[in-house]
Amino acid sequence: MSTLDLVFAPLQRVLGVQRMGYFFVLPNLLIFGIFILFPMLLNFYYGFTAGDSILPENRQFVGMENLQTLFACGNFLDPNTCVQDRFWRAASNTFTFVVGQVGLMVVLALITALALNRQIAGRGFFRSVFFYPVLISPVVVALIWKWLLQEQGVLNGLIVLLGGERVPFLTDANWARFWVIFISVWAQMGFYTLILLAGLQAIPKDLYEAASMDGAGGWRSFRSVTLPLLMPTMLVVLVLSLIRAVQVFDQVYVLTTGGPGTATLYMVQYIFQTAFDRHNFGLAAAASLVLAVVLLILTLGQLRLGRASEIA
Amino acid sequence: MDRIISFLIRRQGRKRLTAADAITYLYLVAGTVVMFGPVLWLVMSSFKPQDTLFDFPPSFLPYQQESVQIEGYAEPLPLYDITFADGTTQRLAQVQRVGIEVRMIDPNDPGAEPLRINLREIQNRTEVRSTYFDTRNYTGGIASFPFLTYLGNSVTVTVVATVITLLVNSMAAFGLSKYRYKGRDAIFLVMISTLMVPVSVILIPAFLVITQVGWNNNLWGVIVPAAATPTGVFLLRQYMLTIPDELLESARIDGASEWRIYWQIVLPLAGPALAVLTIFSVMWRWNDFLWPLIVLSRTELFTLQVGLNAFQGALNVQWHYILAMTVLTLLPITVVFALLQRYITTGIATTGMK
Numbered sequence: 001m002s003t004l005d006l007v008f009a010p011l012q013r014v015l016g017v018q019r020m021g022y023f024f025v026l027p028n029l030l031i032f033g034i035f036i037l038f039p040m041l042l043n044f045y046y047g048f049t050a051g052d053s054i055l056p057e058n059r060q061f062v063g064m065e066n067l068q069t070l071f072a073c074g075n076f077l078d079p080n081t082c083v084q085d086r087f088w089r090a091a092s093n094t095f096t097f098v099v100g101q102v103g104l105m106v107v108l109a110l111i112t113a114l115a116l117n118r119q120i121a122g123r124g125f126f127r128s129v130f131f132y133p134v135l136i137s138p139v140v141v142a143l144i145w146k147w148l149l150q151e152q153g154v155l156n157g158l159i160v161l162l163g164g165e166r167v168p169f170l171t172d173a174n175w176a177r178f179w180v181i182f183i184s185v186w187a188q189m190g191f192y193t194l195i196l197l198a199g200l201q202a203i204p205k206d207l208y209e210a211a212s213m214d215g216a217g218g219w220r221s222f223r224s225v226t227l228p229l230l231m232p233t234m235l236v237v238l239v240l241s242l243i244r245a246v247q248v249f250d251q252v253y254v255l256t257t258g259g260p261g262t263a264t265l266y267m268v269q270y271i272f273q274t275a276f277d278r279h280n281f282g283l284a285a286a287a288s289l290v291l292a293v294v295l296l297i298l299t300l301g302q303l304r305l306g307r308a309s310e311i312a
Numbered sequence: 313m314d315r316i317i318s319f320l321i322r323r324q325g326r327k328r329l330t331a332a333d334a335i336t337y338l339y340l341v342a343g344t345v346v347m348f349g350p351v352l353w354l355v356m357s358s359f360k361p362q363d364t365l366f367d368f369p370p371s372f373l374p375y376q377q378e379s380v381q382i383e384g385y386a387e388p389l390p391l392y393d394i395t396f397a398d399g400t401t402q403r404l405a406q407v408q409r410v411g412i413e414v415r416m417i418d419p420n421d422p423g424a425e426p427l428r429i430n431l432r433e434i435q436n437r438t439e440v441r442s443t444y445f446d447t448r449n450y451t452g453g454i455a456s457f458p459f460l461t462y463l464g465n466s467v468t469v470t471v472v473a474t475v476i477t478l479l480v481n482s483m484a485a486f487g488l489s490k491y492r493y494k495g496r497d498a499i500f501l502v503m504i505s506t507l508m509v510p511v512s513v514i515l516i517p518a519f520l521v522i523t524q525v526g527w528n529n530n531l532w533g534v535i536v537p538a539a540a541t542p543t544g545v546f547l548l549r550q551y552m553l554t555i556p557d558e559l560l561e562s563a564r565i566d567g568a569s570e571w572r573i574y575w576q577i578v579l580p581l582a583g584p585a586l587a588v589l590t591i592f593s594v595m596w597r598w599n600d601f602l603w604p605l606i607v608l609s610r611t612e613l614f615t616l617q618v619g620l621n622a623f624q625g626a627l628n629v630q631w632h633y634i635l636a637m638t639v640l641t642l643l644p645i646t647v648v649f650a651l652l653q654r655y656i657t658t659g660i661a662t663t664g665m666k
Contacts, residue, residue, distance in 0.1 A: 008571040020570040021491025025499060028484035028540045034525075035537035036506055039517035046516050054520050112343065115336045126340045128653055129347050135645050135656075136351075137599035139617040143624060143638045144354045147631065154353055157370040186347065194657055218332070247512050250601040254621050268512040268602070276606060281516050292513045299508040 043292075046285030054281055066286035087287060089262045090270035097181060097266060098245040105185045105192060105241055106234070112189065113196035114226075127197070131190035141187045142254035146170070149179060170256060173263035180252050180264050187251065188244070192237045199233030200226070239302040246294055267291050351642070358635040359445040365632055376444040380405050380419045391440035392416070397433055403440065450640070453633035459640065461612060462619035466598060469534050469615055474593040476539040478586060484540075485548030485582075486574050490560060500549070503542045511538070511603050519606055533607040534615070538596070544589050551585035552578060588659040591652065598645060616641045 012020055042056070047066055049059035074081030079088035116127055133141065148155050149169040156166045169175045203226065211221040249268035252258070258265035271291065275284035357365065359374040379388035382405060389405035394416070396402070404416035407426050414437075415426040431437065453459065488500050511518065518537060519528075527533030555578060563573050579586070601617045608614055614622065620641055624634050649656065 004571060004575075005569055009569055012570050017564070017570060018491050019493050021487040021493045021496060024483040024487030024491070024570075024574065025496075028480040028545060029499060031480060031536060031540035032503060032506075032542070035518060035521060036509065036514070036540065036542075037502065039514040039521055040506065040509060042517035042520070043514055054516070054523070056520070111339070115339050118333070118336050120333060120336055120340075122340075126344065127657065128649075129344045131653075131657060132351075132646075132649065133347060135595060135599075135649050136642060137601070137617055137645070139599075139601055139620050140638055140642050143620065143634060144350050146624070147354060147357065147635065148350055152366045152368075154370045157368055161369050186350075190347075243508055247510050249512060253601075254624065257625075271512065271515060272602070272606075275516050275519075285516050288513045288515065292509070295508060295510070295513065302508075 043285050046281050047289045050282045052279045066282045070286055090265045090267050093265055094267045100181045101184050101245045102241050105189050109189050109192040109196055112193045113200055116197055117200045130193055133187045134190040138250035139254050142251045145183045146255055171260050173260055176256050176263050195237055199230050203229045243298045355639055358449055358639045361446045362632040373443045374445055375441040378440045378442050382422045393438050394434055395436035449632045449636035453636040457623055457637055462614050462616045466616040470594055470597040473535040473539055473597045477544055477593045481544035482548050484545045485552050486578055489549045489552040507542045529610050534604045548585050551582055555581050591656055
């Protein structure tokens with residue numbers, strides 16, 4: 001301690017007390033600037049240059065060409081008419097995933113939070129059980145389910161025992177899409193359940209008493225008390241989960257690697273493979289700029305909602 | 313029995329179980345099966361010998377076929393229950409099998425001549441099984457998969473990154489909350505505006521920076537970039553704002569240096585927020601996948617997540633080892649959760665972040 005003071009005391013004499021603030025901010029600011037802020041700005045440079053070298057000095061400026069390539073489509077609703085059909089498949093897959101995953105998860109998280117908010121025995125246990133998958137790493141989550149969903153796996157075993165046929169869960173396009181959504185809901189739901197539970201517990205009890213005195217039944221008091229007061233929390237949950245869903249990658253990469261075909265190819269995997277497998281850094285950077293714009297819109301939405309509610 | 317049931321369904325205020333309660337329990341129990349069942353199945357599977365992994369119908373508990381040591385035979389003999397044509401059942405040890413004929417011996421009468429049984433002439437022949445947790449998947453997995461190397465890398469990354477994160481984030485939060493100087497609000501604003509910038513958006517330039525710094529294929533390349541997390545700064549700053557400035561003033565009057573104020577007054581007071589950040593940081597680093605996947609290409613530097621992915625992506629998937637290694641990867645975070653679950657769940661509920 002005293003040896004550190006030997007270093008910092010002269011510094012403080014030079015800077016003065018208030019400007020010691022610079023010193024405290026500096027280490028974080030350096031790391032942040034070099035590894036986050038600078039790359040963010042550099043990403044624009046990559047997006048507007050071409051060449052297969054990652055070194056900035058060996059790249060040629062091509063203006064909007066990368067973005068034009070991405071958006072070169074005969075018909076935006078049909079990826080086959082696009083120059084970068086994989087980009088559009090990834091975009092439309094991501095859209096379907098986001099709608100399905102966020103929709104299913106918010107509904108299930110709300111139901112679970114309502115169940116856990118009741119006066120029942122074993123609440124702590126159930127809360128832990130629903131939360132536990134949140135902590136499991138995406139790679140492990142994918143492996144757990146890959147094991148269950150095998151052709152020879154336990155789920156197919158149960159189906160055969162009940163007299164059904166084996167289902168190619170991970171090699172059929174629609175089944176694979178379903179399971180990717182289901183597994184990601186499984187892995188993340190507990191987190192949003194906790195936030196909603198905190199929101200539910202913040203609703204004053206006397207409001208319910210007043211409602212029941214006015215003759216409101218269970219459903220009525222849910223609709224007139226719980227839902228409106230939970231809305232701010234719901235919106236936070238919605239935006240947070242949207243932002244995460246847009247970036248879906250690790251679980252799917254381990255589970256299906258985007259397959260079968262391109263059935264579960266999503267945006268981040270498209271960027272990752274375009275950059276590091278195909279070495280088309282310009283195109284990948286342009287795609288990540290598009291992704292960044294989508295995230296920016298969602299984040300701004302969250303900030304507005306955050307200001308509107310007291311929860312965030 | 314009636315008393316047990318009425319105890320189980322007793323509620324506060326001694327009211328009886330309502331239909332709503334019953335539905336709630338039904339939902340929660342079904343949910344428990346869906347949420348925890350897959351993990352339990354993984355753990356059970358990891359203890360099954362390789363040749364029983366794909367058995368049909370699948371058995372929940374791992375088992376092995378029972379065998380007996382009979383005098384006159386070098387190896388233990390496997391036990392079967394034989395149901396004869398007349399319906400009688402006998403437990404016999406199998407000596408030899410040739411085509412559809414087996415030679416079996418009664419373990420209770422080892423001296424007798426082995427019975428010759430034609431498999432077509434009996435009703436049924438089933439293995440005698442007993443529950444048995446086989447640890448060979450674990451020992452074999454650790455031997456054939458550099459688990460300990462990956463574990464070491466993961467622990468190094470997690471511990472070092474968390475220490476750095478706590479130090480630089482708390483310093484920055486202190487500098488942003490307790491001092492007045494030019495540019496402070498601008499710095500804070502820039503950091504906060506990148507709060508939601510995920511690594512997936514800056515993969516290419518971030519990789520270039522790492523390469524230029526010489527941290528490609530280096531654990532530092534995994535550790536440092538994510539250490540200055542804006543989320544951590546934000547969380548700690550909001551907490552430090554609640555520490556009264558008078559406390560700092562009186563320490564200054566007593567002659568304490570600014571570093572000392574940070575280290576001996578503010579840090580201890582920010583304990584709860586630091587605890588929450590520690591938990592998050594450990595979780596983030598331990599589970600990190602995309603960034604290490606890009607930075608590390610030499611196998612001896614792989615973290616557990618990257619190594620596990622490479623192992624499962626191999627041409628010849630060795631599920632018996634993968635299952636065991638997956639359980640081992642799952643273990644640390646499960647232990648941490650079991651010990652700290654109260655802090656984790658309240659931490660998330662109050663800060664609303666992950």
